[in-house]
Amino acid sequence: MPCDLILALDVPDRQQAAPILRQLRGSLRWVKIGLQMFTAYGPDYVKAVADEGFNIFLDLKLHDIPNTVAKAVESLAPLPIGMLTIHTSGGREMMAAARAAQQQTKPDLLLLGVTVLTSTDASGLAELGLTISPEAQVSRLGRLATDAGLRGLVCSPLEVAMLRQQLPADIQLVTPGIRPAGEAGGDDQKRIMTPAEAARTGSSYIVVGRPILKAKDPAAAARAILAELS
Ligand SMILES: O=C(O)c1cc(=O)[nH]c(=O)n1[C@@H]1O[C@H](COP(=O)(O)O)[C@@H](O)[C@H]1O
Numbered sequence: 001m002p003c004d005l006i007l008a009l010d011v012p013d014r015q016q017a018a019p020i021l022r023q024l025r026g027s028l029r030w031v032k033i034g035l036q037m038f039t040a041y042g043p044d045y046v047k048a049v050a051d052e053g054f055n056i057f058l059d060l061k062l063h064d065i066p067n068t069v070a071k072a073v074e075s076l077a078p079l080p081i082g083m084l085t086i087h088t089s090g091g092r093e094m095m096a097a098a099r100a101a102q103q104q105t106k107p108d109l110l111l112l113g114v115t116v117l118t119s120t121d122a123s124g125l126a127e128l129g130l131t132i133s134p135e136a137q138v139s140r141l142g143r144l145a146t147d148a149g150l151r152g153l154v155c156s157p158l159e160v161a162m163l164r165q166q167l168p169a170d171i172q173l174v175t176p177g178i179r180p181a182g183e184a185g186g187d188d189q190k191r192i193m194t195p196a197e198a199a200r201t202g203s204s205y206i207v208v209g210r211p212i213l214k215a216k217d218p219a220a221a222a223r224a225i226l227a228e229l230s
Pocket of ligand 1: 008010034059085114116117118119154155176177178187189207208209210211
């Protein structure tokens, strides 16, 4: 199964993003715009990056009552985005409302349900009162999300093999928590794998930010990961 790279464009300003995007035109297909850049620049920046020829994953991790999330999906529909995140922990009704809004307003948008954040481990779940392993919680949220109609999930690559066994084959699995082999530590990421391992286990897409952005030559680091995936 092919696995593609999504660059998480988590930088402080568009001046820092510009040379990286310029150098990756034609080789990188997907760019993730998340809270940092969307909060700073809003919808116009989404349009600007799409105009440069990239597919956009808008990562807003929506989490609210069903009506509010559904209306936010409707408001985002005119934007040139291919993927959008909502939190599965918002529950079945919220996900179903978001899915209905997406189907009505933007049928080709892949709505992704974020399961257990890759920065969370078993002790983090326990602090929230969830005495369950991350794998079991991802399994539960994954089923709930697909029952509610979602066709894509965000999880760590450690849960991909399990989810591939339990979910329909066409479900897209997007995995952050990627750290190239030999890199010391995972920053705040707890459930991690290398790009090649994540691809081998069945990720549809891997999401990589700091390992590329903090490299001396970010474009070369991104190209190296793309080569590893192919
Ligand atoms: O939804 C996401 O993209 C996401 C979910 C998750 O569980 N973990 C996670 O790290 N992410 C995002 O993936 C990116 C990972 O960045 P790096 O850790 O720098 O590679 C960040 O933009 C996060 O917001």
